[in-house]
Amino acid sequence: MELILLVLLIAILIMLVVIYMKFNRSDSFARIEKGIEQNERELIASKSYHQSLAKSYEILLGELSKTKEYLGVSDAKLNLLTKTIRNMNDVMVNTKKRGNFGEYQLYHLLSLYLGHSSLLYETQYHLSNGKIADAILHIPNQKQVLCIDSKFPSENYLRLVDDPSSVIAQRELRKNVKKHIHDIAEKYIIPQETSEEAIMFIPSEAIYLYLWEEEPQLIEEAHRHHVMMTSPSTLMGVTMTLLAITKDFQRAQNIEKIEKQLISLKEDSDRMIQRYEKAYRSANTLIKQLDDLHISMDKVNGKIQGMYEGEEKDG
DSSP: OHHHHHHHHHHHHHHHHHHHHHHOOHHHHHHHHHHHHHHHHHHHHOOOHHHHHHHHHHHHHHHHHHHHHHHOOOHHHHHHHHHHHHHHHHHHHOHHHHHHHHHHHHHHHHHHHHOSOTTTEEEEEEOTTSOEEEEEEEOTTOSOEEEEEEOOOHHHHHHHHHOTTOHHHHHHHHHHHHHHHHHHHHHHOOTTTEEEEEEEEOSOHHHHHHHHHHOHHHHHHHHHTTEEEEOHHHHHHHHHHHHHHHHHHHHHHHHHHHHHHHHHHHHHHHHHHHHHHHHHHHHHHHHHHHHHHHHHHHHHHHHHHHHHHHHHHHO
16 A cells, blocks of 8 residues: 555655656655655555555545645645545545445456457356355356356555564465455355356455466465466456457357258259159150140141142042
8 A cells, every 4th residue: 555655655746746747846745755755665664554554545535735835736636636646545544435446446347358248257146055146157058057256355555564573464364365265166156057167356466466476386275176267467367358258159050950950951952853853754754745635736737728628629
């Protein structure tokens, strides 16, 4: 969290540089720069997580007030920035809000990768055991769904960022992540209803990479319980694979449909050929009969003509 606040402080510093170039107030810039440097030292020296957050928050608001005083920043812009910082502070301190942030990011990424198709995924999915999965993925040609649950174990991770040697923070982080793994396996893997695996979505690339690099036993624990950990970037791989499988399945279904249509067309063609041959034979028979009738007509006509000519001679 302190790193995030430091980034915000640096962003404010850049804004002040631009305004400084416009108003050419070198004395104000020097004072603000000195204040930011002092803030960084105070943040680094702070050992308590919540105290550090609160202290950083108050310092930053103080700097914003100084910025307004020195450079005449409008109340509207200052209030907007203050509100943004306050909201971020609330999210990182409040466990429920951190969870909501993780869910929001999960929903946003799913809509980004898969669009808004209920054939591919659903959110807030109700299971038969009364649990509600943050999201589920529909696997082609299967009734079972693949559940996704968002977990954001940021508090102890940020303590580790503050103090990488903290044994307590490491132990608590392992404890939290292990509990998340067991909870997901218990709640979101149901025989005949869900897939044999479930996904734990971690909305922070930094925490995800830390677990893979520093806590391989947690990754193994997840595998033993059929829980797959994903981050925003690796979730894309999962969804793209699902999309490819779905397209292949639909293509296969179309091939089967085309094959059935071709078989039906072949049957119709064979039937048409049989009927044509029958009609052709009937037509040939009729033509032969017409030829025989024509011959008979010629004979009868010849006889009549001969009789008529004989009578004329006798007369």
